[in-house]
Amino acid sequence: MAASISGYTFSSVCYHSANSNSDHEGFLLGEVRHEETVSISDTQISSSELLQVVEVHNHEPCAQLFSFYDYAGQVNEESLNRILKDRRKNVIGWYRFRRNTQQQMSFREQIIHKQLTQLLGVPDLVFLLFSFISTANNSTHALEYVLFRPNRRYNQRVTLSIPNLGNTSQQEYKVSSVPNTSLNYAKVIKEHGAEFFDKDGVMKDIRTIFQVYGALQDKVQSVCGEVEQSERVKEKVQEEVNKLKQQIVLRKRKTTDEERRLQEAQNPEPRLTPEENTEPPETSLLSRVAFHTPSTPERPGPSANPPAYADLLSLQNDSLLPFSSSPTSAALLPRPQAVGSPGHPSPSPLGLGLSAGPNPAPSPGTPYLGNGDGSSSDSLDRQAAGQEDDEEDDDDDSSEYENLVSEVGQLPPVSASVLLQGRPAALSPDGDASVRGSQT
Amino acid sequence: MAVSAVHLESDAFLVCMNHALSTEKEEVMGLCIGEVDTNRIVHIHSVIILRRSDKRKDRVEISPEQLSSAATESYRLAEMTGRPMRVVGWYHSHPHITVWPSHVDVRTQAMYQMMDQGFVGLIFSCFIEDKNTKTGRVLYTCFQSVQAQKGSEYERIEIPIHVIPHEAIGKVCLESAVELPRILCQEDIQFVFTKNLCSQMSAVSGPLLQWLENRLEQNKQNIIELQLEKERLTQELATM
Numbered sequence: 001m002a003a004s005i006s007g008y009t010f011s012s013v014c015y016h017s018a019n020s021n022s023d024h025e026g027f028l029l030g031e032v033r034h035e036e037t038v039s040i041s042d043t044q045i046s047s048s049e050l051l052q053v054v055e056v057h058n059h060e061p062c063a064q065l066f067s068f069y070d071y072a073g074q075v076n077e078e079s080l081n082r083i084l085k086d087r088r089k090n091v092i093g094w095y096r097f098r099r100n101t102q103q104q105m106s107f108r109e110q111i112i113h114k115q116l117t118q119l120l121g122v123p124d125l126v127f128l129l130f131s132f133i134s135t136a137n138n139s140t141h142a143l144e145y146v147l148f149r150p151n152r153r154y155n156q157r158v159t160l161s162i163p164n165l166g167n168t169s170q171q172e173y174k175v176s177s178v179p180n181t182s183l184n185y186a187k188v189i190k191e192h193g194a195e196f197f198d199k200d201g202v203m204k205d206i207r208t209i210f211q212v213y214g215a216l217q218d219k220v221q222s223v224c225g226e227v228e229q230s231e232r233v234k235e236k237v238q239e240e241v242n243k244l245k246q247q248i249v250l251r252k253r254k255t256t257d258e259e260r261r262l263q264e265a266q267n268p269e270p271r272l273t274p275e276e277n278t279e280p281p282e283t284s285l286l287s288r289v290a291f292h293t294p295s296t297p298e299r300p301g302p303s304a305n306p307p308a309y310a311d312l313l314s315l316q317n318d319s320l321l322p323f324s325s326s327p328t329s330a331a332l333l334p335r336p337q338a339v340g341s342p343g344h345p346s347p348s349p350l351g352l353g354l355s356a357g358p359n360p361a362p363s364p365g366t367p368y369l370g371n372g373d374g375s376s377s378d379s380l381d382r383q384a385a386g387q388e389d390d391e392e393d394d395d396d397d398s399s400e401y402e403n404l405v406s407e408v409g410q411l412p413p414v415s416a417s418v419l420l421q422g423r424p425a426a427l428s429p430d431g432d433a434s435v436r437g438s439q440t
Numbered sequence: 441m442a443v444s445a446v447h448l449e450s451d452a453f454l455v456c457m458n459h460a461l462s463t464e465k466e467e468v469m470g471l472c473i474g475e476v477d478t479n480r481i482v483h484i485h486s487v488i489i490l491r492r493s494d495k496r497k498d499r500v501e502i503s504p505e506q507l508s509s510a511a512t513e514s515y516r517l518a519e520m521t522g523r524p525m526r527v528v529g530w531y532h533s534h535p536h537i538t539v540w541p542s543h544v545d546v547r548t549q550a551m552y553q554m555m556d557q558g559f560v561g562l563i564f565s566c567f568i569e570d571k572n573t574k575t576g577r578v579l580y581t582c583f584q585s586v587q588a589q590k591g592s593e594y595e596r597i598e599i600p601i602h603v604i605p606h607e608a609i610g611k612v613c614l615e616s617a618v619e620l621p622r623i624l625c626q627e628d629i630q631f632v633f634t635k636n637l638c639s640q641m642s643a644v645s646g647p648l649l650q651w652l653e654n655r656l657e658q659n660k661q662n663i664i665e666l667q668l669e670k671e672r673l674t675q676e677l678a679t680m
Contacts (some may be wrong), residue, residue, distance in 0.1 A: 006647035007461030012655070014456040015577070056652045069632040103575060138445075139598030140539060140581035146574060157574035161569070165624070165643050166465030166535065180642070182650035 003126070003147050003160045005056040006180075009163055014143060016061045017097035017130060019321075026061035027084065028093040028128060054092060054126060054147075054158070057181045060084065073111040077119055093126030101131050103146050113150050124151055126158070264295065442557040444480040446529070446582045446601040448472075449481040453603045455487050457578070458617055460533035460564040462644060469502070469532035471510045473517055473525050473612075476558050484527050485521070486612040488513055491623050502530060508611045517612055531562035539565035539579040541596055550585035550594040560584055560599060609655075618652075 017024045033053040060083070062068070068079040069222045086092065094116060096109060105113070105127060117125045127148040134141045149160045159165075198204050448456075452472070459468050474484040488510050490502060510527050518525040530552065532545075541549065543564055552559040561583050568577040582601035585594040624640050 008458055008647045008651035009654075011454050011457035011461060012651060014457055015450055015597060017608060018450040018453060018603040021605070058651065061658075090470070119665075135598075137598055138600040139583070140579060141601070142577055142579045145576045158572050159569065161577055162461055162464075163460060163643065164567075165463040165640065180646040180650055182646060182653055184653065185646045185649045219540070 001052045001054065001149065001155070001158050003054040003056070003158050004163055005160060007057060007162050007164055009059055013059050013061075013095065013097070016059075017132070020097070023065060023099075024061065024097040025065065026059050026092050026095055027087075028056050028059055028095055028126065029087055029090040030057040030092045031090070032124070034090055038279060052124070056092070056128075057090075059095065060087060069112050069115075073108045073115075075112055075115040080116075080119065088120065091125075092122060093128060094132065095128035097130040100134075101130045103129060103131055103144060105129065106152060110150060117151055124149060129162070155345060192265070257438065327430050441586060442480065442553075443476075443482055443560055443599055446484065446560055446562075446599055447604050448484045448562075448601060449486075449610075450606045450614075451609040452484050452487050454518075454609065455489075455617050456562070456564055456580075458648075459487075459489055459620060460566050462579075462620060463604055464535040464567040467533050467535065468480050469530065470616075471507075471527050472529035472531060472560070472562065473510070473514045474526055474528045475526065476528060481560070482558060482560055484519050484528060485525065486517060486610065487616055489616055489619050489623055520612065528556075528558065529560035529562060531564065534563055534565040535567045536649050537565060539563055539581045541583055541591070546583075546594045546596050549583065549596075550587070553585055555588070562601070567583065583633045618648065621648065658661075 013026070033055065035051045035053055036048050037051065038046050038048045062083060068083055069075045081088065094113075109127065113125065113127055117123065127150055129148060130143060130145050132141065132143050145160060149156050149158055149162045171237060186200070196203055196205065198207065452474075456470070459470060462468060468489075470490050471488045472484045473486045473488060474482060476482050490506050490510075507527070514525045514527055541561065545561065545563070546613060549559070549561040552561075563581050563583070565577075565579040565581075568579070569575065570577070580601070582599040583596040584599055587593075588595050600663050621644050624644065
């Protein structure tokens with residue numbers, strides 16, 4: 001059960017009490033509401049709580065004591081009606097103010113309460129007790145108040161709240177309103193209410209704001225449509241470009257094949273056997289590229305890189321062909337920049353504490369292509385074979401970044417995280433390429 | 441001691457209570473208007489509700505402008521009542537907090553006392569509840585500041601305060617009481633105007649209206665009864 005009283009009504013009771021030089025009593029007028037709150041918890045589907053809310057709207061002070069009862073505590077119904085008149089139906093309780101007494105109902109009060117319950121026909125009549133105490137030097141005074149429900153067996157005391165500006169929050173949903181029976185208030189609100197509500201009874205402000213929201217949503221939808229269209233167009237054009245590239249590659253292969261056949265026709269024997277295993281750099285590159293490209297339709301450009309690098313590395317060729325033939329991904333591009341010159345790896349490891357001994361010193365002759373430390377092609381081959389379709393980031397073998405620690409700032413963020421992951425591997429005592437390779 | 445006691449008229453007490461109970465989220469404050477008699481008793485006849493310029497939860501200070509406009513108000517009161525009125529003290533509320541003045545309060549009070557030795561401070565503590573006994577409490581106290589020893593911090597001294605019965609609510613007090621919504625409106629004009637205003641209307645203006653209507657009704661009733669009484673007495677007198 002919850003009870004509330006407005007600050008003004010409460011102050012008024014205090015005021016009347018202060019004006020009386022004896023005990024003071026009166027009736028509480030208001031209404032009792034039953035609020036049902038449905039709550040859903042994990043343990044059960046739904047539970048509804050029935051809360052009885054007592055709202056005190058007004059108080060009817062009695063001019064003097066013993067105005068409706070006698071010394072024996074017998075309530076006189078006539079006197080009661082004389083005091084209450086037509087407000088009788090609004091009575092929800094009564095109150096009493098006493099000085100220097102205990103916060104308990106006196107015997108007479110209990111008797112009166114029982115009779116009032118019967119006469120007024122309010123089963124859960126409440127009793128509000130005010131007790132006033134002061135310090136010895138009268139500098140500090142306290143007014144204590146308790147709301148009783150004497151007709152109940154348990155939970156006889158009820159918290160009385162005073163709704164105010166501080167607790168009627170402006171941000172939250174208003175579940176209950178401040179009790180109010182003022183006629184003037186209702187009249188003013190009604191008179192001016194028409195300006196805020198349109199014919200459907202919806203607040204005009206709400207409708208306006210909703211319109212703004214709707215307009216914004218429409219705009220979002222239309223821009224989204226435009227973006228979608230542009231995506232499809234881009235896709236189409238990209239496909240056409242890829243097709244053209246393939247055609248060029250095929251055409252070139254045809255011409256080189258023809259040239260080779262012509263050469264073979266002129267110098268037939270010695271060339272035949274190694275032919276299958278070794279190929280001139282350009283053709284090997286191109287063949288590999290040609291071989292791999294169709295299998296990766298989604299990413300024609302970047303996915304062509306790994307095989308190209310592997311081939312070039314094995315041929316000890318530091319040509320810049322891979323860079324020129326295919327678009328470089330963002331992850332791959334910074335590497336040459338990181339070490340300064342594209343063709344030469346940094347001569348010494350940077351800040352990782354790698355010992356020069358076990359770690360094969362990168363030789364100038366080793367082309368810088370993904371492995372700054374000149375690790376063997378094993379890892380790269382594995383990389384090339386298994387990771388065509390992977391993200392560029394996966395191509396970044398942990399070992400590749402050993403020598404680029406100091407340049408991490410220039411690398412894209414993902415690479416930096418790969419670097420961090422790769423550090424333990426890089427710090428392993430043996431600089432075996434195979435160990436590093438097993439990292440991937 | 442400069443002040444021997446404080447007599448607070450009950451209608452001024454009513455306005456203080458109204459003001460203190462208007463919000464539990466922050467401290468409210470106001471000034472006390474009245475006079476000091478030859479027995480060094482401070483009589484408070486009315487209060488002025490002040491606008492809080494600093495909305496921090498625990499700091500309550502009066503700006504010089506507010507003091508000066510309060511002085512103007514008290515001159516007006518003096519003319520209306522025909523008695524010399526002036527600002528004799530200040531009050532503020534302690535929602536959810538103990539009624540005793542904080543160090544800041546004591547220091548502020550000391551400052552005002554430098555201006556006027558008879559200046560008193562009132563504190564209303566409200567929205568206190570003892571959860572175990574479901575007992576609510578409203579307390580009020582009166583104090584002044586004194587310097588215990590030279591150069592040391594100020595401490596409070598307790599001043600006895602009595603609420604003096606005043607059957608009718610004075611015009612001045614009524615005006616002060618209804619001033620609250622206007623002050624709140626002014627405070628909010630800079631901020632979310634409409635939303636706060638609606639909230640104020642329902643939380644403050646509404647109940648205020650309701651109480652005034654109730655009071656009016658009661659007064660009408662009392663007047664009728666008193667007139668009947670008067671007739672009866674006149675007749676009785678005539679027969680004698």
